[in-house]
Amino acid sequence: MEPTLLSRKDQIDHVATALFRTRGFAATSMRELATALGMEAGSIYSHIRSKEEILHRICFRLADRFFAAFEDAAKNDTLPVADRLRRAIESHVQVLTEDVAASAVFLHEWRHLSEPARTEFLALRERYEAGFRQLLGSGAAAGTLYAPDPAFAALTLLASLNWLPAWYSPEGKLAPPDIAHRLANQLLFGLEVRA
Amino acid sequence: MEPTLLSRKDQIDHVATALFRTRGFAATSMRELATALGMEAGSIYSHIRSKEEILHRICFRLADRFFAAFEDAAKNDTLPVADRLRRAIESHVQVLTEDVAASAVFLHEWRHLSEPARTEFLALRERYEAGFRQLLGSGAAAGTLYAPDPAFAALTLLASLNWLPAWYSPEGKLAPPDIAHRLANQLLFGLEVRA
DNA sequence: TTTTCTTGCTAACGAACGTTAGCAATGGTA
DNA sequence: TACCATTGCTAACGTTCGTTAGCAAGAAAA
Numbered sequence: 505m506e507p508t509l510l511s512r513k514d515q516i517d518h519v520a521t522a523l524f525r526t527r528g529f530a531a532t533s534m535r536e537l538a539t540a541l542g543m544e545a546g547s548i549y550s551h552i553r554s555k556e557e558i559l560h561r562i563c564f565r566l567a568d569r570f571f572a573a574f575e576d577a578a579k580n581d582t583l584p585v586a587d588r589l590r591r592a593i594e595s596h597v598q599v600l601t602e603d604v605a606a607s608a609v610f611l612h613e614w615r616h617l618s619e620p621a622r623t624e625f626l627a628l629r630e631r632y633e634a635g636f637r638q639l640l641g642s643g644a645a646a647g648t649l650y651a652p653d654p655a656f657a658a659l660t661l662l663a664s665l666n667w668l669p670a671w672y673s674p675e676g677k678l679a680p681p682d683i684a685h686r687l688a689n690q691l692l693f694g695l696e697v698r699a
Numbered sequence: 700m701e702p703t704l705l706s707r708k709d710q711i712d713h714v715a716t717a718l719f720r721t722r723g724f725a726a727t728s729m730r731e732l733a734t735a736l737g738m739e740a741g742s743i744y745s746h747i748r749s750k751e752e753i754l755h756r757i758c759f760r761l762a763d764r765f766f767a768a769f770e771d772a773a774k775n776d777t778l779p780v781a782d783r784l785r786r787a788i789e790s791h792v793q794v795l796t797e798d799v800a801a802s803a804v805f806l807h808e809w810r811h812l813s814e815p816a817r818t819e820f821l822a823l824r825e826r827y828e829a830g831f832r833q834l835l836g837s838g839a840a841a842g843t844l845y846a847p848d849p850a851f852a853a854l855t856l857l858a859s860l861n862w863l864p865a866w867y868s869p870e871g872k873l874a875p876p877d878i879a880h881r882l883a884n885q886l887l888f889g890l891e892v893r894a
Numbered sequence: 895t896t897t898t899c900t901t902g903c904t905a906a907c908g909a910a911c912g913t914t915a916g917c918a919a920t921g922g923t924a
Numbered sequence: 925t926a927c928c929a930t931t932g933c934t935a936a937c938g939t940t941c942g943t944t945a946g947c948a949a950g951a952a953a954a
Contacts, residue, residue: 512900512901526810527810528723528725528810528811530723530725530726531725531811533940533941533942534941534942534943535940535941535942543901543902543903544902544903544904545941545942545943546902546903546904546905546906546943546944546945547901547902547903548902549942549943549944550900550901550902551900551901554942554943555942555943612807615721615722615723616723616726653881656873656881656885657885659862659866660859660862660882660885660886662862663858663859663860663861663862663863663865664855664858664859665858666858666862667854667855667857667858667861667862668858670858671854678851686848686851687855690851690852690855691855707930707931728910728911728912729911729912729913730910730911730912738931738932738933739932739933739934740911740912740913741913741914741915741932741933741934741935741936742931742932742933743932744912744913744914745930745931745932746930746931749912749913750912750913895954896953896954897952897953897954898951898952898953898954899950899951899952899953900949900950900951900952901948901949901950901951902947902948902949902950903946903947903948903949904945904946904947904948905944905945905946906943906944906945907942907943907944907945908941908942908943909940909941909942909943910939910940910941910942911938911939911940911941912937912938912939912940913936913937913938913939914935914936914937915934915935915936915937916933916934916935917932917933917934918931918932918933918934919930919931919932919933920929920930920931920932921928921929921930921931922927922928922929922930923926923927923928923929924925924926924927924928
């Protein structure tokens with residue numbers, strides 16, 4: 505029938521990601537998931553321990569990817585801060601577009617993690633934001649970036665980026681690098697025409 | 700005991716809004732809602748017809764507010780476009796901060812509306828975004844705004860604003876007008892220091 | 895060949911879900 | 925006084941939920 509590129513467990517994760525994205529975690533039943541996979545609800549438990557385990561894997565795997573991409577992009581101390589920020593933005597967009605569905609789940613469904621996973625997740629997110637904060641802060645200190653309140657700037661910046669899964673489609677006219685470039689420009693240069 | 704400032708129905712809406720925000724619509728049970736209101740689950744149905752009716756009211760009421768605020772702010776044809784955009788941004792932020800919980804529900808929980816309400820809601824949101832698109836487009840045409848792709852710019856702009864309910868607290872150090880002003884500045888002028 | 899792992903089924907568990915019916919107390923209105 | 929809208933209760937309905945137990949077929953490993 506189909507080539508088994510993914511293990512059954514990975515297939516479950518993949519299909520669950522799509523369902524969690526569109527219906528939400530709480531509104532997705534194991535029976536819906538099973539139907540989408542072409543199997544019975546009980547059978548899923550041959551591969552996973554619980555529904556939440558799937559969500560846990562989706563969220564934390566993506567957190568890992570965001571961290572890895574950020575390390576690569578921003579931790580080059582020889583580059584000017586503005587350039588490092590641009591690269592961090594582009595990396596973030598790349599991770600988002602690589603798997604939009606998982607990104608959407610990562611951004612919205614983490615609340616359904618129970619403790620202590622939830623707290624753990626929020627700590628990771630906080631650490632990630634701190635990376636952007638630090639970048640903006642040192643840019644402001646160096647006088648190359650305008651960010652009187654780096655925390656505020658970081659929130660706004662990430663907000664613009666994280667809305668992407670709400671509208672991005674791989675079939676759209678804009679390719680991910682295009683999007684990343686435009687977003688970076690708009691955030692760095694603003695909307696107002698310069699004199 | 701307590702002064703009855705709100706009708707029981709309004710109290711239900713209010714408490715439900717807070718629960719829908721933190722737990723999500725699907726993960727909030729009528730029994731939880733009842734407990735938070737100090738009553739029994741069945742009793743709620745003396746005031747409402749269904750759980751979804753509450754969500755419907757929350758979402759569409761806020762849509763009305765956004766439209767009203769935008770009309771006030773942006774439909775003054777004598778002002779320069781950039782100023783009208785700034786005013787629209789500030790109005791949007793004001794509606795968001797006036798009721799953060801309801802805003803969060805409006806932004807994230809509308810997916811749980813069933814048809815035809817869901818389609819109706821999306822049409823409203825699309826019309827609202829079109830207002831910003833048009834503003835950005837005419838600014839670009841007039842040469843006062845840099846927005847080569849007004850649709851893209853509108854998405855990014857609203858994204859920055861709509862993330863606000865994720866972090867804003869009325870007890871925070873920034874007052875809503877401050878926030879609005881900073882957001883408008885950051886969006887209009889960008890992060891990079893001007894020559 | 896025997897064993898073990900993977901994969902999946904059926905049937906069912908107890909719990910929780912949204913909602914309804916029927917009844918009762920209260921307080922304002924006629 | 926009689927009436928009626930408001931408000932809330934108890935008890936239960938049918939359904940769906942996540943999950944488990946027990947069994948079985950096939951492939952891979954010993």
